[in-house]
Amino acid sequence: VGARSCKRFSCKAIATAEKGIGAELYVDAAPGSLLRPGVDSGNSIKAKFEKVIRDAQDSICKSIEDIDGTKFRQDAWTRADGGGGITRVMQDGNVWEKAGVNVSVVYGTMPPEAYRAARGATSAPGSAKDASAGRVPFFAAGISSVMHPKNPFAPTMHFNYRYFETDEWNGLPGQWWFGGGTDITPSYLDEEDMKHFHGAYKKVCDRHDPSYHPRFKQWCDDYFLIQHRGERRGLGGIFFDDLNDKDPETILKFSTDCVNNVVEAYCPLVVKHKDDIFTPENKQWQQLRRGRYVEFNLVYDRGTTFGLKTGGRIESILMSLPLTASWMYDMQPQPGSPEFELLDCCKNPRTWV
């Protein structure tokens, strides 16, 4: 897991910081299930979601390996009281300089204030403000991924899908919600690519609810803003959180559809551009955009910053950072240049489909 698997909370970080859950035990092979044996029903949303994200990890990694010709390295661990994680990383491959796909399943208890933060002020119980009210039992499972290709014309891509549950607590019924998104970060604009990528997710959204795509596209543009620069880290996609306004099976189907379309939405763009000819200037611009990626993740990304400050597994959290990045003083692209055009799209999000 990384902190990225829960934007509002780093599941791993909570588990570690809370110390309610034991230390990681590194294992040679990931177990068949990370759920609590004999506790979580095989027919529960938890079990179904775990299967979705583990299958997705396998199939997405397979697709990436086929394109790259390099295998992922795997680090797997479990915890004595249930849960665990599987981190897969490819570094310095043929096509990608760094690609990671993490899966995690975490159990624990969180303090009421964390619960309130997770559920938002409006949905939080106001009646139990002190820690003496006890801790809220939670379950969190997620898949998260960042892929940084080498070729400056091939875009970086991030996705993250997660499911959160709390048990009945202090007389309040248990809560559940889904969150996630897939977003694209090119260094150069290729309008056809953007039509393909955003079109793929519009199709997925529209299959489930016609209101989803406009809402989740906007949410994505709002979330990935590097506020101090007034520009987004990339060209968006979809992003949603706290989704629980339909029955869980229905939203599970939507989340499943989203994660199962990562390859189709993203990989054709990389295959198209992985062998593009580029200049040192193109590479330098990519490095500067990578620097912006670092700025967003370290300064603003809620999962990353929360995870870093509460003791998450650093290597999993910071797997999202690029192998290489650069910062130049006061670098302003020439108006009319391809670099200027990309920056303009980051400052003024467009409608691609």
Next chain:
Amino acid sequence: VGARSCKRFSCKAIATAEKGIGAELYVDAAPGSLLRPGVDSGNSIKAKFEKVIRDAQDSICKSIEDIDGTKFRQDAWTRADGGGGITRVMQDGNVWEKAGVNVSVVYGTMPPEAYRAARGATSAPGSAKDASAGRVPFFAAGISSVMHPKNPFAPTMHFNYRYFETDEWNGLPGQWWFGGGTDITPSYLDEEDMKHFHGAYKKVCDRHDPSYHPRFKQWCDDYFLIQHRGERRGLGGIFFDDLNDKDPETILKFSTDCVNNVVEAYCPLVVKHKDDIFTPENKQWQQLRRGRYVEFNLVYDRGTTFGLKTGGRIESILMSLPLTASWMYDMQPQPGSPEFELLDCCKNPRTWV
């Protein structure tokens, strides 16, 4: 200025965020003084400190240019109601990949809560807790600098010296204090270098107060901690803040002595190592340590994070970031290797002199 010129506050950021001070006016040549003509006495600590930091900027840049063979680029600006800044940056030189030396003088007013934060809880007036009590007029001047050499055996160095004043406010007398420090960030340990650098600052400190060096060395080791990694960004130096326990002329002399010894403490190390032979592995390790530098500055450095979130001049604030940096997944140096030794010094600070 960068935010780095005041650890507790980005002077520029306050000025911009508060909007009490007009927009920057870029000027071809820096004016003789950034003080308010006819308001600030030429004999005041403000005027003396401005002269100290502007002379230091000139002499330090001259020394760096002589070693590098490249000239600094200068951006200067003033504000209609007084104050301004001079940013000097060298990028992709012969010896340094990025070196910046910023000077700034800022006037403005800050809200009482910022004043309390700046002075610390203990020294803050508790009687005026609401904004209606009015804003506190302040003056801040500082010099800040980061230098990243190309050769992985030549260390990065940062220094920052600042002077802060508030006017009489709400019946409370005006306050003043000095802050600053110089610290070193090598990628490889050279004990002789550390003895030279720390020895130089021990000598400076001991000339003024025998209690300074042990206190300010410890303060530096404490401040530059990358908490989520349990390691410091580098090998320390000195750091102090809120210094006002002697008369201002006496502390001005100490600050002056500190800034005037940057070249002697640092430059011999770069001259010694700038042409060292190195392998691609040495360069890669330097890039990873640069990544740690980025992590500290974006996640923990108070001036940087405050500046980014309150609208400071981004290019001045982020001038401190390296031209190039890298993140690798789970990179653990071999025990006994030079990389392992450096990391050990970052985790367990040593006494060098």
